Amino acid sequence: MTKTLAQVTTEFIYRDSLSNSTKLSYEVTLMPLLEKFGSYPIEIINRKLIEDYLTSLTHLSYTTHNRHQTIIQSLLNFAVQKGYIKANPATGIQQQKPNRSKGEHQDDSVIRYLTNEQLETLYQLVEPDIRLHTIVRLLHRTGARISELLSLNLEDINRDNYKFQVVGKGNKKRWCFYSKDAAILLEKYIQYYRHKPHAALFTARHPLTEIITRLSYHRVYSLWKEVTNQSHLLAGVRLHDLRHTFATERVGLMGIEELRALMGHSHIQTTLKYQKVTSLRAEQVAQNALQILLKND
Template identity: 30%
Template structure:
């Protein structure tokens, strides 16, 4: 690069300088450039990519400070990166129609559900609102993109019979203890795998878990869970502090995927489809509502910040609606 610059200078001065003067100019120029670090001028695309990476990095840092989980951070980052790569503009120049077209293409080409499309819309809304708050843009282009209307589907819960069949199918004390703990506390699977043995208070039948955003809360379990947990821990021979570990050596702490796979296997064993940790959480919420627990207490039990989230989990039994109608309105 430096030699190219020197040659360009010499070619420009060759008509007015002698050979000796050109040689002197070469030496002087070469010496002057030796103190410099020369890099090629970035293309427009390279400059745009650099600016986009810096802005996205700053946004992700703000989300980390807010306490978002690693999983959420990854979802935000990958979703925004895909938008930027497709639109090929500086993020500050992205318009409403760019985002609308991108979401429409994603829905059509990849067959994404309305729920997923609305999740993407919320992510982009968060990103561009942050750009607006930080004065990078005047107005978020997502403001004019309204919430996607989704079908209100009543999600399945486990019946009393399902639960008993699952319990009966368990051949390991660990599995029945895990099922009982999920069902009686309604904790998230991410909370379950973080629990240590010392976190369990058998006297009060409670334990402390760390939920989304690393928020701490107490959860409570029933007498049946206490009995099965004690039996499971008493037969353990390993020294791992984790509450739930793998069945075989070296008895490592169970992961989220490990719990999900195990529950799916237990479900298939008794011909129950879609048995996953979250279904136990939804089942507990529905049972609590059906038995008359105030929604505010269900919200606290599940660790929800907004009560609207709790209402999504707790689908009230239609039979109870019928009974309540006869009781209060007939």
């Protein structure tokens, strides 16, 4: 029986050998691909289709783009191993290089964060959905990755001290700390909206079967797209940009090593990129101020 790309992807992601955070990371990366080609038989996924899809990902930094390509290649290697296809059509496709016009370098990437105006618009739009509002607030206040947040169980939350522990990349554990406004939202969600029989912090109920499950990235992504499509200010904004916003807001307010610990970065160079972003932002503000002053002379 011929399998679709979506069916093979499900097998690939939900292997017992993968951690929950890895599974969610794969979901995040492969969801846009499945939205376009998930119903296609795996046999007709060819090199041109993969190249055209990768070319369409113009909104991604080169490092994120290359991660997408690597995961797609791993997926197709899995399909070869299972005997669904004879050869991997993605083999040999060149990875992207830094785009100098975007300010990218071999050891750098574009960091996208939300402005105050974007944040204000976002919070207005998510307010009616208490579950999504809580997720957005926690991502913004803690710097957690969406995959880390969706992996949490209710018992993982220290509700008295406003903190929780996540398992990040490389299976490294770290503490995330949230604010009182996030705590108020979280308590409201837990008390009135969370489906209590399930262990997961964020749950969902199937509309037909009424089966309660852990909230999936697919559902969060769909809700996120519905919200961001309502305002041109949020065009192209990703859930992960809330993590970048968390970091850029804290540069200068704490030591770089403390920020590194909160972000869970293995290398200090990764954290230092946020310092560069805030310097660039300060330069832009200064230049804009000079232009205004010159006009008033």
